[in-house]
Amino acid sequence: MAAWSAMAAGWIFARPSSASSSTMTKNAKMHTVSDPQFGEILDYERLRAGMMDVLDNVYPTFNLMGSMLAATRHFQNDPSYMTACAASGLAYMMLVAAEEYELAAKLKGKIFTLAWTEEHTGTDLLSIRTRATPIADAGGKQYHLQGQKWLINNSWHADYHSVLAKVDPSASGPRSISLFAMPHSSTKNWQRLETHVLKSMVLTKYDIDGPATLIGLEGRGLEILQRMALPSKYHCAYMGVKMVDDSLPAAIEHLSQKRIFQNNPIQFSNVFRQLYNLTQQAALINFAFFRALAFSDSPFLQFHGIMLKSWLLLKCNEILSQNLLVTGSKGFLKASNIGGNAIDSFVYPVFDGHYTLNTLLTYKHTRRYLTARSQGDIEARLRTLRENAYLPREGKQILNNSRETRHPPFFDYADYIERCRLPIPLDARRLVQTSHDLLDAITRRGESNEPEYRYKIGMLVHNLEALLAAVELCKATGNDDYLNAALMQYNDTGKLLNRIISEGAFASDFIEPLRLLPLPKPADPRRFLLKLLDVKGQLRKD
Incomplete structure (x- = not known):
């Protein structure tokens, strides 16, 4: 029954290797690729190629309209690409908002995603259940994250996830939320969520279980957001x-x-x-x-x-x-x-x-x-x-x-x-x-x-x-x-x-x-x- 429910919601799948991803065929007119698992989806390599130009307007200098115009130049206002670009750009902006400039410079050009929402909460971020447990390290920045995220754009193809989680799961105030940069390797058990809109995007729910780096200070996630x-x-x-x-x-x-x-x-x-x-x-x-x-x-x-x-x-x-x-x-x-x-x-x-x-x-x-x-x-x-x-x-x-x-x-x-x-x-x-x-x-x-x-x-x-x-x-x-x-x-x-x-x-x-x-x-x-x-x-x- 559990497996059937997962299939009804979408698919449970394994991320393709670089070799298998080469089997995708491109649709030049629609700027999509034919993916063996997902069908017609946006070309994430094309997204990656344009993101650096967009992010040049986010860091080291910030030009709000410049970032929008760069997205238009690269993606011709295609709604799926523009939304994916926005999701990645806004998740990256969290590093700049937290004044984590060294990390922002290091990860610039990567694809990010906004891993905030959970199925039981929607916009109510204070009710999230994803747990962050400190890992002993000299800088006090390393944590192990466990939880599940839902309705996340770019997540399957993202290099890094901007994750909101709680160090104290019983806390509920505005200082209960922290922000983390988590590599894709800390994710598993993916399900694609089909939509009526922006059908060439890939929205998913998935589990989180692995290391991540604290962004800013503990308990300041909502402030950064x-x-x-x-x-x-x-x-x-x-x-x-x-x-x-x-x-x-x-x-x-x-x-x-x-x-x-x-x-x-x-x-x-x-x-x-x-x-x-x-x-x-x-x-x-x-x-x-x-x-x-x-x-x-x-x-x-x-x-x-x-x-x-x-x-x-x-x-x-x-x-x-x-x-x-x-x-x-x-x-x-x-x-x-x-x-x-x-x-x-x-x-x-x-x-x-x-x-x-x-x-x-x-x-x-x-x-x-x-x-x-x-x-x-x-x-x-x-x-x-x-x-x-x-x-x-x-x-x-x-x-x-x-x-x-x-x-x-x-x-x-x-x-x-x-x-x-x-x-x-x-x-x-x-x-x-x-x-x-x-x-x-x-x-x-x-x-x-x-x-x-x-x-x-x-x-x-x-x-x-x-x-x-x-x-x-x-x-x-x-x-x-x-x-x-x-x-x-x-x-x-x-x-x-x-x-x-x-x-x-x-x-x-x-x-x-x-x-x-x-x-x-x-x-x-x-x-x-x-x-x-x-x-x-x-x-x-x-």
Whole structure:
């Protein structure tokens, strides 16, 4: 029965020798290899060849956007490769976050994996059972690890595993977790876990039983993880943004060339309206991502990163799903990236920490966000965006000061939007006041610690910040064609407020939606939409 259960979950197998691995045949078009055990999987030698260039942007200098651009150069935004690259890169980043520079230099270029989760815990890392027992050595760094890890990417092909384990299995506090670098030789009893998404990756569960090296100090594993996790959220969000960047232009091109009823579908007002709405949303998420990146080497690192990990990736998923429906049957073909990206995009909101848990972290900022009174410097922020957005810059995000990132310098939200003076009736002050009243009402009920409201209010703050990003998109580009993006985001924020009010039966008045500006009627719809998607080209006219 045990053997049958293992086979039902996947396979139990032995790692191939170098000789047997040579029997794999390559699929040049899809950049995969035919593996005798796994079938079509990504080419891990190709992954290894590109990792050194990616990691040159992690150590000895840290360039957050540079590492992303290097991954794009080598792996052409292929979701399976980009995810495997991110998993390896983020696991390696743990060495840099722990300031283990000698080890980082020694192991640079190796394939790593994030060996954190266990089947009974998922994201609840404090409940892990993997045990670390000290081994007598002069440096006090050697331990024997025993346990099991689950749903781990790259693990079968990784040279090293970044493992979270407990020295005292009865401990449960934040100082109960330690981080270890473990060689592949300390793993056994592998099972592959088949998935509905990113099918060319190899996800597994396996046992750990062997020596490993302590990274940083004992009991500081979560601290190191959290330091690494702040910039890592930008890597996850980047993959969602690139999926949209790839899929929406493909849909526009297809619907500009396809012939139906003696015309191109993009010429039909119903199709153009859907593509126009998606393009406005796609332009906003693209700008919101690179806006956050431009301010990432600052106390806003955590606040923006969590917003990207939650609001932005969920928005990417929504855009990609709607884009698939608009495209129609062509998008469902395996050769099309439109359907594949829509399906694969469901991975990223839960990759490297579930989006719901990330959103709960934003709740703690809510009162400071809504009651800030300092005046935001519009010109200084626009200058930062024009100078830094879309350009790789060296920074210190990996060595962020947690005291600073826990208290970003918020400014008067409504005042800032009013002073931007967009020619549309955004009532930011009404949104802020209603949000503040709602927060007070939740507190009076004694429900401010309820996960439901912490999540909803966290999402509300993300939507408010997305509206601020939409306003800055219009200001930074000087293009009034993006005004509908701001109006759409205002309505989305009002819709969320109304849902919270309705579901909680609160007495607050509902937010009325704003009318969008008339649908444009361009002579060349294809050219018009593609230009809207090119936010970088309009912001960086140099």
